[in-house]
Amino acid sequence: MPRDFDCIVVGAGLAGAALAVGLARFGLRVAAVDAREPAAASPGRDVRGLALALSSQRLLRALDLWPVLEPRLTPLRHIEVSAMGHFGSSTLSAAELGLEALGHICPADHLLHTLDAALANTPNLTPFFGQRVAQIETTAARVEVTLQSAGEPAVLSARLLIAADGSTSAVRQHFGIEAQLRDYQQTAIVANIDLENAAAHTACERFTAEGPTALLPLGGKRHVLVRTVRTAGAEALLAASPADYLNDVQQRLGWRWGRCANLGERRAHPLMLNRAKALTAPRTVLVGNAANTIHPNAAQGLNLALRDVVALMDALKDCAAEGGDAGQAATLEAYARTRVDDHARTAGFSDSLARGFALDWPLVGMARSGALLAFNAVPPLRHALMRRLMGATARVPEWLRSGSAHA
Numbered sequence: 233m234p235r236d237f238d239c240i241v242v243g244a245g246l247a248g249a250a251l252a253v254g255l256a257r258f259g260l261r262v263a264a265v266d267a268r269e270p271a272a273a274s275p276g277r278d279v280r281g282l283a284l285a286l287s288s289q290r291l292l293r294a295l296d297l298w299p300v301l302e303p304r305l306t307p308l309r310h311i312e313v314s315a316m317g318h319f320g321s322s323t324l325s326a327a328e329l330g331l332e333a334l335g336h337i338c339p340a341d342h343l344l345h346t347l348d349a350a351l352a353n354t355p356n357l358t359p360f361f362g363q364r365v366a367q368i369e370t371t372a373a374r375v376e377v378t379l380q381s382a383g384e385p386a387v388l389s390a391r392l393l394i395a396a397d398g399s400t401s402a403v404r405q406h407f408g409i410e411a412q413l414r415d416y417q418q419t420a421i422v423a424n425i426d427l428e429n430a431a432a433h434t435a436c437e438r439f440t441a442e443g444p445t446a447l448l449p450l451g452g453k454r455h456v457l458v459r460t461v462r463t464a465g466a467e468a469l470l471a472a473s474p475a476d477y478l479n480d481v482q483q484r485l486g487w488r489w490g491r492c493a494n495l496g497e498r499r500a501h502p503l504m505l506n507r508a509k510a511l512t513a514p515r516t517v518l519v520g521n522a523a524n525t526i527h528p529n530a531a532q533g534l535n536l537a538l539r540d541v542v543a544l545m546d547a548l549k550d551c552a553a554e555g556g557d558a559g560q561a562a563t564l565e566a567y568a569r570t571r572v573d574d575h576a577r578t579a580g581f582s583d584s585l586a587r588g589f590a591l592d593w594p595l596v597g598m599a600r601s602g603a604l605l606a607f608n609a610v611p612p613l614r615h616a617l618m619r620r621l622m623g624a625t626a627r628v629p630e631w632l633r634s635g636s637a638h639a
């Protein structure tokens with residue numbers, strides 16, 4: 233006999249886990265399936281620092297997770313943007329907008345731990361860790377998912393299937409949804425380092441022809457260094473001794489922040505654009521990286537994904553309250569329509585940054601310098617972009633405004 237739920241979320245990564253918790257809090261019976269083990273089983277797996285925008289903060293607060301995250305969050309007050317080998321730079325400051333912070337840096341492991349604890353402790357929610365989807369069958373009224381496991385395969389049944397299973401989404405492939413793909417031929421090597429004379433609450437992003445190098449503050453001297461390189465050269469950098477790697481980083485950063493030291497584990501992330509050409513299939517909807525995997529140059533992927541989460545929660549809220557059919561096509565299409573604009577703008581922005589800065593031709597370089605100078609000289613332009621990147625222009629449904637996601 234299949235186990236019965238209102239919805240099955242395949243992929244309990246950062247987006248899927250947040251969505252599963254949110255929908256369960258609205259009263260829907262949710263199964264959350266992930267191939268991974270709970271984060272506590274592999275601490276230090278993800279050494280990234282994630283820049284959380286205001287829109288993400290609002291959702292995490294409504295899920296009562298913000299106070300748990302807060303002790304390890306670093307408010308971001310300044311962002312310095314420059315381009316290697318070209319004049320012109322720009323500093324974005326929270327104070328310009330009359331704000332305390334432009335966003336917050338959260339250690340990725342801490343966010344996943346916090347979400348995993350919520351997956352384990354939220355009523356109406358059943359997590360299935362260490363389980364992959366083996367088979368999907370859809371009928372007019374339901375969707376059935378068979379999980380791959382060593383023993384008796386578990387079969388789950390629900391009205392709605394949510395694909396939150398990342399960029400290579402097996403659910404998306406099952407339904408034959410095509411994607412727009414672009415391999416940037418870049419790999420982000422992420423590691424934590426100490427900077428002797430760190431500027432407090434300041435992130436830096438320097439665009440180079442190989443891709444951007446970014447420093448994100450984790451508090452005190454500790455920083456996340458995201459170094460983007462051409463994929464062909466990534467292996468050698470990962471294999472370099474810590475001393476050689478730090479020397480190389482020091483040469484690139486210069487001595488402005490003093491000596492770089494205490495290199496942590498290095499992790500490689502190949503970078504690509506992978507955008508689904510449709511967000512829905514029968515009784516199925518796509519969110520997060522399964523819908524849009526984008527270049528991390530503007531720190532927008534998770535923020536975009538959590539705006540998907542808010543939009544889908546909003547679309548399903550009434551149905552949860554009234555016991556309606558969570559998987560009906562009209563509801564899913566309505567969700568998809570609300571996401572088109574944000575997806576296109578956010579993915580388009582990071583893609584044009586990735587491609588514009590990858591061209592190392594002199595005239596393109598001058599245009600980039602000019603653009604940075606113009607950006608500095610025109611505050612309304614700068615402020616409009618800052619507000620959008622902060623998620624300050626995102627629609628805020630009533631339940632989110634009130635700061636609480638409950639049935």
Ligand SMILES: Cc1cc2nc3c(=O)[nH]c(=O)nc-3n(C[C@H](O)[C@H](O)[C@H](O)COP(=O)(O)OP(=O)(O)OC[C@H]3O[C@@H](n4cnc5c(N)ncnc54)[C@H](O)[C@@H]3O)c2cc1C
Pocket residue numbers: 242243244245246247248249265266267268280281282283284363364365396397398399401402420422458501519520521522528531532533534535536537
């Ligand atoms: C270097 C780097 C830095 C970044 N920095 C930022 C940042 O500062 N701010 C920001 O907003 N975004 C950032 N991002 C983007 C962000 O990491 C992603 O947008 C976000 O992780 C998307 O979450 P997701 O849950 O949709 O996908 P994922 O995190 O990929 O999760 C997918 C989940 O699905 C599971 N899964 C996959 N297939 C199956 C299957 N068949 N069955 C069961 N489970 C399955 C996986 O185990 C995984 O847990 C960054 C990305 C990179 C690469």
